[in-house]
Structure formats: C-alpha cells, structure tokens
Amino acid sequence: MSERPRLTVLSGPSGVGKSTVVAHMRKMHPEVWLSVSATTRHPRPGEKNGVQYHFVDNDEFDKLVANGELLEWAEFAGNRYGTPRAAVQEKLERGEPVLLEIDLQGARQVRESMPEAQLVFLAPPSWDELVRRLTGRGTESQDVIEKRLAAAKIELAAEPEFDTTLVNTSVEQVAAELLALLGVA
Ligand SMILES: Nc1nc2c(ncn2[C@@H]2O[C@H](COP(=O)(O)OP(=O)(O)O)[C@@H](O)[C@H]2O)c(=O)[nH]1
Numbered sequence: 001m002s003e004r005p006r007l008t009v010l011s012g013p014s015g016v017g018k019s020t021v022v023a024h025m026r027k028m029h030p031e032v033w034l035s036v037s038a039t040t041r042h043p044r045p046g047e048k049n050g051v052q053y054h055f056v057d058n059d060e061f062d063k064l065v066a067n068g069e070l071l072e073w074a075e076f077a078g079n080r081y082g083t084p085r086a087a088v089q090e091k092l093e094r095g096e097p098v099l100l101e102i103d104l105q106g107a108r109q110v111r112e113s114m115p116e117a118q119l120v121f122l123a124p125p126s127w128d129e130l131v132r133r134l135t136g137r138g139t140e141s142q143d144v145i146e147k148r149l150a151a152a153k154i155e156l157a158a159e160p161e162f163d164t165t166l167v168n169t170s171v172e173q174v175a176a177e178l179l180a181l182l183g184v185a
C-alpha cells in the first residue's frame, strides 16, 4: 500500500513569524511548494500579485467561492482569504508534499475535509514578544493590529487542536523542524 501524500498546514497568530520561517525554509530548499492563497486584503509594499497572494476584489472572491474553487476559506481581521483547490490537488496527485499557511478557521476546515493532513502550530516565545513582532513589522495600522491581537488570543487558546507545536524562538531552528515534518530534510 502506498503512503498517502501529505498535506501540512502551518498556522499561528499574525506576527509570530510564519512568513519569515517559510521564506527561510524555501531559501534552503526551493523545491518546497507553498500554496498561494487568494485574498481581498490590499498588497503591502513589496508584495506582488501571484507571489505572496493572488490579490482579488470582493466580486472575484465571491466567484471563487460560488464556483467551488477554494479548498477552504475564512474571514480574518476584515479580509477574506482562501486556498485555490486545483493547484493543491494537482500536487497531491503527483505525490508531492503540500504546505498551506492559513489561519485557525482554515485549519479546522482542512481537518474536517482531509483528516490525514498534519496541523502545525507556530507559537511565539511569549505574548509580549508577539506584540513586539507584530507592531515592529510596521505593516498594519494600530486599529488592524488590535484586531489581529484579538484573533491571536483565540488562536493561542486553540493550540491543543494541532498535532505539533513549534515555538518560534530561532527562525533557523524552526525552519529545520518544519522541513523534517514535511519529510524534505
Ligand atoms: N483560512 C485561510 N487563511 C489564510 C489564507 N492565506 C492566509 N491566511 C491567514 O490569514 C491571516 C492573515 O494573513 P496576512 O494578512 O498575510 O497577515 P500575516 O499572516 O500577519 O502576514 C494569517 O493567519 C494567514 O495565515 C488562506 O488561504 N486561508
């Protein structure tokens, strides 16, 4: 019996370092494939359409939902985010590992629809450090930071729902741990 190809979900509060860890991991192992989500959020300076996200408007997002093109989707801090289904299916059918970087609500949907997925939670070393990172990133207004910190409290409380927790103290160490979980290194 062949082993089912693995889908891995990486979740954790905004500002914990998910993007930083994934970027470091892909610098070492460019072959690691990460799903590019669709979002109604506006691009941050330096973000490019089709790279960090597919940036879409509300009507386009409605169409993706109505056409069943999203594997999961959620509203987070006032914007919608979703995982395009087709690219993920194609990778899994080829037997290649798939990584999704999505929020708690998305992780729960994946757990329901694909119970074989492994769910990884990225935790901050402390609450104060999370606030420092999110604020220090300088990409969000105070109002948006507060929304994200409110969501972070809910996400941190849901950590026991995940299969594995990694604490983001050292980017290099967490990236290596994640690679091992993906079966890449
Ligand atoms: N459910 C779901 N969440 C997503 C998706 N893409 C991104 N997210 C999550 O949406 C939240 C906000 O993402 P973003 O605005 O890029 O902020 P950042 O994670 O703080 O850099 C994060 O928790 C992401 O993991 C997706 O396709 N589905």
Ligand SMILES: Nc1ncnc2c1ncn2[C@@H]1O[C@H](COP(=O)(O)OP(=O)(O)O)[C@@H](O)[C@H]1O
Pocket: 012, 013, 014, 015, 016, 017, 018, 019, 020, 021, 133, 134, 136, 137, 168, 169, 170, 171
């Ligand atoms: N291990 C770490 N130690 C210190 N700062 C970190 C660490 N990981 C990430 N950061 C910083 O924290 C901020 C948020 O990281 P980011 O990757 O954007 O988080 P997320 O994608 O989870 O929202 C960034 O400024 C990043 O440079």
